[in-house]
Structure formats: C-alpha cells, structure tokens
Amino acid sequence: MGVKQISVSVENIPGKLLSVGECLGAERINIRTISVADPSDISTVRFVADDPEKTTNVLKSHGYSVKETEVIAVETPNHPGAFKRYLNP
Template structure:
C-alpha cells in the first residue's frame, strides 16, 4: 500500500527535531516512522504521521516548508527477529 511521507529541512541544531515533535504532539499527531539525513548545517527529516494531512497543515501553519511523497509501506508482524 502507498502512504504519504512528509519531508522537512531543519537547521542542524540541538532541539530542532524536538520542536517539530512537540508541535505535532500538542495537536495530537503521532510520528509513526522517521528518517534523518544530516550534514553539518542542515537535517533532512522524512517521516510518516498517523494523520499526514493534519501534520502538513500544522507544519505549514508553523512556518515549515514541506514536501509530500507517496511511499510504499509494507506491514509485517511485530516480533523479535
């Protein structure tokens, strides 16, 4: 199945991602999966939220530039191994 992935670029400073997660958490949006690629100056954060439309609207309302991409999601049983 295809799901929406959200991408944002943050300054690579302590607390930047925490700020994003606090904004989303305050609004009841949960981050389900996350990937971060960083350089010395910036971090590209890609994540899947439980409500991507709401997450995009919240981020845009808080001044973040966002990109939305369809990605393939595969569900599998959650067990050790």
C-alpha cells in the same frame, strides 16, 4: 500499501527536531516512522504520521517548508529474512 511521507528541512542544532515533535504532539498527531538525514547544517526529517494532511498544515503554520511524497510502507515480522517474502515474485 501506499502512504504519504512528510519531509521537513530543519537546522542541525540542538532542539530543532524536538520543536517539530512538540508542534505535532500539541495537535495529537502520531509519528509512525521517522528517519533523519544529517548531511550538513540542514537535516532532512522524513516521517509518516497518522494524519498527513493535518501534519502538513500544522508544520506549515509553524513556518516549516513541507514536502509530501507517496511511498510504499510494509510491516514485516521481526526476524532475519522476513522482508524477502515481499521481494520474491
């Protein structure tokens, strides 16, 4: 299933990721998945939210630079080898 992934760059200092979460929580936006890449002074936060358009608008209104990317999302059972069924032709 195709979904929109939101990417935001934030300073790699305590509290910045919390600020992103608070902005979204105040607008009742649910984060479904999240990953954080921490290569240097700037971290890239990538997540899927339940309302990507609203999420983008909220983050931009708080001064964040936002990028949307179409990605594939797959929910798999929680056991070893479960993902393999999606890879076999």
